[in-house]
Each structure stands twice: as C-alpha cells, then as structure tokens.
Amino acid sequence: MPRLAVWIVRTALIYLGCGFTVGGYMLLNKGLRLDPNFLTWVYMHEELLLIGWMLQFVIGVAFWILPRFMTAPKYGAIELAWAGYIVLNMGVLTTIVGTWIEGPGSAAALIGRGLEIVAAATFAIYMWPRVRPFLVG
Numbered sequence: 001m002p003r004l005a006v007w008i009v010r011t012a013l014i015y016l017g018c019g020f021t022v023g024g025y026m027l028l029n030k031g032l033r034l035d036p037n038f039l040t041w042v043y044m045h046e047e048l049l050l051i052g053w054m055l056q057f058v059i060g061v062a063f064w065i066l067p068r069f070m071t072a073p074k075y076g077a078i079e080l081a082w083a084g085y086i087v088l089n090m091g092v093l094t095t096i097v098g099t100w101i102e103g104p105g106s107a108a109a110l111i112g113r114g115l116e117i118v119a120a121a122t123f124a125i126y127m128w129p130r131v132r133p134f135l136v137g
C-alpha cells in the first residue's frame with residue numbers, strides 16, 4: 001500500500017472513531033437528556049462521518065487500487081494527490097469549527113465546503129489518467 005493511501009485511510013479511520021463517539025453521545029442524550037442541546041453536535045457528526053470518514057476512505061482506497069502507470073512515476077502526479085489530501089482535511093476541520101462556533105451557514109463553514117470542493121476537483125484531476133482499461137492480449 002503506498003504511503004499516501006496509508007495516511008488517507010488512517011485519517012479516515014480517526015474520523016470514523018470521532019464520528020461514532022459523537023453519534024453515541026447524541027444517542028445517549030436521546031435517552032437520558034443530560035445535555036438538552038445535544039443536537040447541536042449533529043453537524044459535527046455529519047461532517048466527520050460523511051466527508052471525513054466515508055468520502056475520505058473511498059478516495060484512499062481508489063488512490064491505492066486504481067491502475068498504476070507502467071513507467072515511472074508509477075503513481076503519476078503524486079504531489080497533486082498529497083495536495084488534495086491536505087486541502088480535504090483543512091476543509092473538514094474548517095467546516096467542523098465553523099459549524100460548531102456559528103452554525104452551518106457561517107462563513108468558516110462555507111470556506112470549509114469550498115476547500116472540500118477544491119480537494120474533490122484536485123483528486124479528480126489526479127485520478128483521471130489512472131481510470132483506464134487494462135490492455136490484455
């Protein structure tokens with residue numbers, strides 16, 4: 001497994017753990033009502049699990065498994081993929097902080113979403129040449 005795939009998948013797993021913990025906290029409060037404002041955690045829960053975990057895991061596995069180039073560099077424009085990884089996680093963290101402080105319509109949350117779109121486009125551009133059929137026979 002290439003080093004960047006290890007980073008992406010491990011980061012995704014950390015978000016999975018955090019997202020489930022927040023989900024468990026909300027579930028607990030649905031029953032016990034210890035925190036009357038427990039639903040304010042739902043934005044963080046969504047961001048952690050939908051983007052931080054699910055999207056990031058898919059990207060990590062795709063990066064690992066898509067056909068590689070026969071000639072060096074094997075993984076293509078890898079700097080682009082690293083940039084996508086960094087920008088994606090800046091986006092997730094900015095969105096989490098923004099929604100936590102000011103809610104889902106805050107400027108920080110919008111900037112975070114913008115970073116996520118840039119990251120998705122970066123990964124798409126990076127992966128495009130690797131999406132191709134095997135030349136068999």
Ligand code: HEM
Nearest residue numbers: 020022023024025026027030039042045046049050053054
């Ligand atoms: C990959 C796994 C998961 C994903 C993608 C996910 C996603 C979501 C989303 C999108 C919402 C918002 C739903 C809405 O606003 O109607 C939500 C709410 C919630 N989730 Fe999760 N979730 C996941 C796992 C979990 C787990 C493991 C737990 C509990 C341990 C949990 C507990 C909750 C609770 C308590 C709510 C609030 C429900 C409410 O509005 O009353 N989630 N989740």
